Amino acid sequence: TANAMWGGRFAAGPDAIMEAINASIGFDKRLARQDIEGSRAHAAMLAATGILSDSDAEAIREGLLTVLSEIESGSFEFSTALEDIHMNVEARLKQVIGEPAGRLHTARSRNDQVATDFRLWVRDQCDAAISGIEALMRALLAQAEQGADWVMPGFTHLQTAQPVTWGHHMMAYVEMFARDRGRMVDARARMNECPLGAAALAGTSFPIDRHMTAEALGFDRPMANSLDAVSARDFALEFLSAASICAMHLSRFAEELVIWSSAQFRFVRLSDRFSTGSSIMPQKKNPDAAELIRAKIGRIFGANVALMMVMKGLPLAYSKDMQEDKEQVFDAADNLMLALAAMEGMVRDMSANREALERAAGSGFSTATDLADWLVRVLGLPFREAHHVTGTLVAMAEGAGVDLPDLDLAQMQTVHPGITAAIFEVLGVHNSVASRMSHGGTAPAQVRAQIARWKEILP
Numbered sequence: 347t348a349n350a351m352w353g354g355r356f357a358a359g360p361d362a363i364m365e366a367i368n369a370s371i372g373f374d375k376r377l378a379r380q381d382i383e384g385s386r387a388h389a390a391m392l393a394a395t396g397i398l399s400d401s402d403a404e405a406i407r408e409g410l411l412t413v414l415s416e417i418e419s420g421s422f423e424f425s426t427a428l429e430d431i432h433m434n435v436e437a438r439l440k441q442v443i444g445e446p447a448g449r450l451h452t453a454r455s456r457n458d459q460v461a462t463d464f465r466l467w468v469r470d471q472c473d474a475a476i477s478g479i480e481a482l483m484r485a486l487l488a489q490a491e492q493g494a495d496w497v498m499p500g501f502t503h504l505q506t507a508q509p510v511t512w513g514h515h516m517m518a519y520v521e522m523f524a525r526d527r528g529r530m531v532d533a534r535a536r537m538n539e540c541p542l543g544a545a546a547l548a549g550t551s552f553p554i555d556r557h558m559t560a561e562a563l564g565f566d567r568p569m570a571n572s573l574d575a576v577s578a579r580d581f582a583l584e585f586l587s588a589a590s591i592c593a594m595h596l597s598r599f600a601e602e603l604v605i606w607s608s609a610q611f612r613f614v615r616l617s618d619r620f621s622t623g624s625s626i627m628p629q630k631k632n633p634d635a636a637e638l639i640r641a642k643i644g645r646i647f648g649a650n651v652a653l654m655m656v657m658k659g660l661p662l663a664y665s666k667d668m669q670e671d672k673e674q675v676f677d678a679a680d681n682l683m684l685a686l687a688a689m690e691g692m693v694r695d696m697s698a699n700r701e702a703l704e705r706a707a708g709s710g711f712s713t714a715t716d717l718a719d720w721l722v723r724v725l726g727l728p729f730r731e732a733h734h735v736t737g738t739l740v741a742m743a744e745g746a747g748v749d750l751p752d753l754d755l756a757q758m759q760t761v762h763p764g765i766t767a768a769i770f771e772v773l774g775v776h777n778s779v780a781s782r783m784s785h786g787g788t789a790p791a792q793v794r795a796q797i798a799r800w801k802e803i804l805p
C-alpha cells in the first residue's frame with residue numbers, strides 16, 4: 347500500500363529494496379528528542395500566530411510528550427515503512443491524539459525539520475566536546491603541577507634535543523586542547539541559528555513567527571535565507587573539522603604514551619584500569635586505550651571527508667543525499683567523546699617515572715646547546731665557532747663512551763684553552779631548564795606561571 351504520509355499520488359508501495367535504501371529510521375531515531383522538541387515549539391508558534399487552535403496545539407504538545415516517553419522507555423515501535431524519525435513520531439502522534447496530529451505539519455517540511463533537529467543534536471555535541479576537553483585539560487594541569495620541575499628530554503626528530511620539564515610537556519597539550527575547545531565554541535556560536543520555518547525551501551505563505559520558534563529552541567535567531575536554511579550542512583562539517591583536529595591532538599599524545607610506557611623508555615606507568623594484558627605473554631601490559639585513541643582520528647577524519655564528498659556536488663536546495671550526513675556525524679561524535687574520556691582517565695591515572703625521566707634528560711648530550719651558549723656568553727665566541735667547539739667536545743665524549751659532564755677539564759681545554767671549571771654548572775640538566783626563562787620557556791618558574799594562568803581561566 348502507498349505511504350500514508352505522502353502516498354496520495356502513488357498507486358503502489360515501494361519495493362523492499364527501495365525501502366531499505368530510503369529508510370533512515372535505523373539511525374535517525376537518535377534525533378527523537380530534538381525532533382519532538384522542535385515540533386512542540388512549532389505547534390506552540392502555530393497557536394500563537396492563530397494558524398492552529400489552542401486546543402489542537404495543546405493536544406499536539408501533550409501527545410508529543412507521550413510519544414517521547416514511549417521512545418525513552420523503549421516501548422516505541424519504530425517502523426521502516428515510515429522511513430524516518432519525523433514520520434515515525436507523527437504517525438504515532440496520530441494514534442495517540444487522533445485528527446489534530448495531521449495539523450502539526452502546517453507551514454513546515456521535513457527539510458527544515460531535519461535541518462533543525464540535526465543542528466540541535468550537533469549543538470549538544472559541541473557542548474559535550476567542550477566539557478570533555480575541559481576535563482582532559484584539568485587532568486593535564488594536575489600532571490603538570492605535580493611535575494612542574496621534573497626534568498625530561500625534549501625531542502626533535504625523536505632524538506634527544508634539550509632538557510625540558512614534565513610540566514612544560516603537559517602544558518603544551520593544554521594549549522592544544524584549549525584551541526580545540528575554542529574551535530568547538532566558535533562552531534557552536536556559528537551554527538546557533540534556526541532553520542525551522544524555511545519549510546521545503548521557499549518559506550511559507552502562513553503568517554508564522556520564526557523568531558518565536560528560534561528563541562524557544564535556544565537559537566540566537568532564525569536563519570536569514572530559507573534556501574540556505576534547508577541546504578546548509580557546513581555546521582556539521584565545522585563540527586567534524588574541529589573534531590578531526592582535536593582527534594589529531596589526541597592521537598599525537600596517545601602515540602607519546604605508547605612510546606613512553608614501553609620498557610625501553612619507562613617514562614610513564616599506565617594504570618591497570620587503562621591497560622590490557624596478553625592472552626599468551628604473561629608479562630605484557632599493553633597501552634590499548636592509547637592505541638585506540640590513536641586510531642580514532644582515522645574514522646573521525648574519514649567522516650569529515652565523507653560528508654564533504656556528499657555535499658560538494660549538490661545543487662540547492664535539499665537532496666536526499668543529505669540524509670547521509672547523520673551516520674558520519676553520529677559515529678565521529680561518539681568516538682570523539684569516547685577518546686576524550688579515555689584520554690582523561692589515562693592521564694589522571696598515569697604516573698610519571700621521575701627518576702627515569704631525569705636519567706634520560708641527562709643522556710644524549712642534551713646540554714650541548716647550554717655548553718655552546720656558555721662559550722658565547724663567557725668567552726665571547728661567535729655562536730658558529732662555539733657550535734663547532736661544542737661539536738668537537740661531543741665527539742670526544744662519544745668516543746670515550748661518556749656524557750658531557752663526565753669529560754674532565756684538562757680534556758676540554760685541549761679543544762678550547764679558555765674553558766674553565768665554571769662550565770660544569772651549565773652541563774647539569776636542572777640548571778639547563780632553570781635557565782630557559784624566556785616567555786613560554788621550559789623553566790619551572792615559567793611553567794608554574796602557565797599553570798596558574800590556566801587554572802584561572804579554565805571554567
Ligand code: ARG
Binds near residue numbers: 370374457668669670
Ligand atoms: N530523512 C530525511 C533526511 O534525513 C528527512 C528529510 C526528507 N525530506 C525529503 N524531502 N525527502 O534528510
